[in-house]
Amino acid sequence: MARAEEQVTVNKPHGLHARPATIFVQLANKFQSSVKVEKDGEVVDGKSIIAILSLGVNKGMPIRLIVEGDDADEAVADLKRFLENEND
Amino acid sequence: MNILDYLDKNCIVFNVKHKNKKSIIASILDHLIDKNKIAKDDRKVILKTILKREEMGSTAIGGHIAFPHARLNTVKDIIICFCISSEGVDFDSLDQDPVNVIALLLSDQKEAGLHLKMLAFLAKLLRDKYLVQRLKAAKTSQEVILLLEKQQRAIA
Numbered sequence: 398m399a400r401a402e403e404q405v406t407v408n409k410p411h412g413l414h415a416r417p418a419t420i421f422v423q424l425a426n427k428f429q430s431s432v433k434v435e436k437d438g439e440v441v442d443g444k445s446i447i448a449i450l451s452l453g454v455n456k457g458m459p460i461r462l463i464v465e466g467d468d469a470d471e472a473v474a475d476l477k478r479f480l481e482n483e484n485d
Numbered sequence: 486m487n488i489l490d491y492l493d494k495n496c497i498v499f500n501v502k503h504k505n506k507k508s509i510i511a512s513i514l515d516h517l518i519d520k521n522k523i524a525k526d527d528r529k530v531i532l533k534t535i536l537k538r539e540e541m542g543s544t545a546i547g548g549h550i551a552f553p554h555a556r557l558n559t560v561k562d563i564i565i566c567f568c569i570s571s572e573g574v575d576f577d578s579l580d581q582d583p584v585n586v587i588a589l590l591l592s593d594q595k596e597a598g599l600h601l602k603m604l605a606f607l608a609k610l611l612r613d614k615y616l617v618q619r620l621k622a623a624k625t626s627q628e629v630i631l632l633l634e635k636q637q638r639a640i641a
Contacts, residue, residue: 411597411601412601414601414604414605415542415546415552415554415604418541419542419546419579442601443577446546446547446579446606447546447547447548447550447608447611448612450546450604450605450608450612451605451608451609451612452603452605453604453605453606453608453609455601456502469573475539
């Protein structure tokens with residue numbers, strides 16, 4: 398199974414909070430691959446809004462995307478593009 | 486972070502009237518006015534700000550919970566109010582399921598950092614679906630406080 402990992406800096410003005418977290422999860426759910434997000438050693442399910450919110454990711458913070466599945470490369474690229482873009 | 490530094494046991498309500506999202510939030514605000522947490526004159530602007538945020542995307546993110554929130558000039562520090570509904574309310578949730586636990590957060594406009602930190606902390610507490618089930622069944626403020634206290638220790 399394909400696996401892709403990437404360190405990403407979150408550029409959303411309010412970090413990965415309520416609305417951007419919801420959009421992130423909607424995007425992650427478009428892929429078959431499993432998506433995990435790591436911050437400071439804590440790894441959570443990237444397809445769960447509450448899990449993403451609980452990380453408390455602010456603007457400028459680095460996180461790691463860990464994606465496993467047939468569409469892993471595409472998923473990482475799309476999620477990274479979203480996180481690095483200031484706009485939703 | 487300790488939620489009990491911010492959550493007053495007077496700010497836990499049970500089974501509010503529920504026609505829709507607006508009436509639920511209005512009932513919670515009326516409770517906060519009753520407990521002298523917010524001023525009656527600010528009710529309208531607070532309600533409007535919360536609903537405007539909800540229009541951008543429901544804070545009922547699934548899993549039977551919701552986090553309506555707003556930052557306002559008229560609020561000092563942070564106010565948290567827990568609203569428990571054993572039968573569940575229609576809160577326009579992303580998974581269409583009824584909501585049993587509403588954690589309403591109001592912060593001072595100036596407290597952006599603390600506001601986001603508190604939202605993340607609430608999410609960290611409530612991401613445990615078993616806690617949500619236990620909160621749903623709680624009947625008293627004391628029970629809610631004890632459950633949150635225990636959860637807080639478990640995740641620390």
